[in-house]
Amino acid sequence: MAARRVLKAVLVDLSGTLHIEDAAIPGAQEALKRLRNAPLVIRFVTNTTKECKRTLLERLRGLQFDISEDEIFTSLTAARNLLEQNNVRPLLLVDDSALPDFEGIATDAPNAVLIGLAPEHFNYQTMNKAFRLVLDGAPIIAIHKARYYKKKDGLALGPGPFVTGLEYATDTKATVVGKPERTFFLEALRGTGCSPEQCVMIGDDCRDDVGGAQNTGMLGILVKTGKYREGDEAKISPAPYLTCDSFPLAVDHILKNLL
């Protein structure tokens, strides 16, 4: 940076950064408390496709994270906003647990395909149903296109491979609503009064968290927890502003160097 930035906001990824499934990253709750003592807006931005906002919040509170509902901006919310703006009736390829975030959306005679991480829908028959809808002109809306994510027993496929397969089959491109899309980061900051240049994003996905944030004008900090794999830093250009072992060390850096 040529000039010192004035940091006003921190965006924090959830899965892989604050917790992995039902286990918190060691020290993450305490680090979040320290972050809250600084004059910073905090938003939690997640590419969740499996958990509605309410479930997400309950899980985080169960792990003793001090987080309020209006601080969370999820890709499911962004997807619902897009469905409503475009006034389409989606075939909802999302996990049952995500359905509460789509209550009231008409799904009869679908004319769009919405894809999240939905293992139970990722079978040939359902993918074929989606394929035929897209051939008939239905747009593909992807909650995000992550290649994989971290589970306790190892890496597991994300929705990206299935979105990409449908795109390939139909020679079309999906509209992506979650990270790393620029619009997603901008929407997350809406109402905060902060510009991307006044913001830092912390996450474990080099392309979707760090690359996306940096393309929007933010600083990006990559943490080596969650889905991080050795060498991930090289997947984006410019490289991450910083790579840290974990969220607590990212917070230390921010408090020491960016305020």
Place this chain on the structure above:
Amino acid sequence: MAARRVLKAVLVDLSGTLHIEDAAIPGAQEALKRLRNAPLVIRFVTNTTKECKRTLLERLRGLQFDISEDEIFTSLTAARNLLEQNNVRPLLLVDDSALPDFEGIATDAPNAVLIGLAPEHFNYQTMNKAFRLVLDGAPIIAIHKARYYKKKDGLALGPGPFVTGLEYATDTKATVVGKPERTFFLEALRGTGCSPEQCVMIGDDCRDDVGGAQNTGMLGILVKTGKYREGDEAKISPAPYLTCDSFPLAVDHILKNLL
């Protein structure tokens, strides 16, 4: 063509060109007979991933096609050849009906992923198993990458979308053994004494049949049966040498203009 070619061989696709499932394309058997009366080598080249050679032959004979086993060259045969050359133990994502073509191939502790059209394997759990093998270094071998194929009730996904999904998830590229690969067409001509320039290929898949053949130096004739959709001709450059309504008209053209 600057100079008139001497046609010596005709390659013919099966599904979508001679038949659709258990129905022959009208007039195809009789057209094949007429072709056989000309001094031409005939080979049937198919991207089948669901039927072993024996089943394929029985089906074709049941439809009254005069075809012998040694005239058929399939992507399953090409795949088996590649597995043997590379001495790998595949996770076989192929339909059960294709398994006879892989008899004797070791599949314990797999260190490669072979993908054909295998609807019963295209579920999240199995795709995830393949994903983890590829992350550990297993190569992806795709029998072919067709986007879709023609079923009686409409178009249906081919193996291509699932191969592409795995490629995307793992940042790798599959080795493709079937059409439109140049090596596939060359292997199909092996032992015939014919060069690609002396050959014409007839098929319903613009990219895989016609584009692949033309890239190898053959002429390509696109038929408007099977998976053909209006405008498919525009998908390749240069355009198909010829587009015909169906196989019998392609044969008429060859007998009248290419001998």
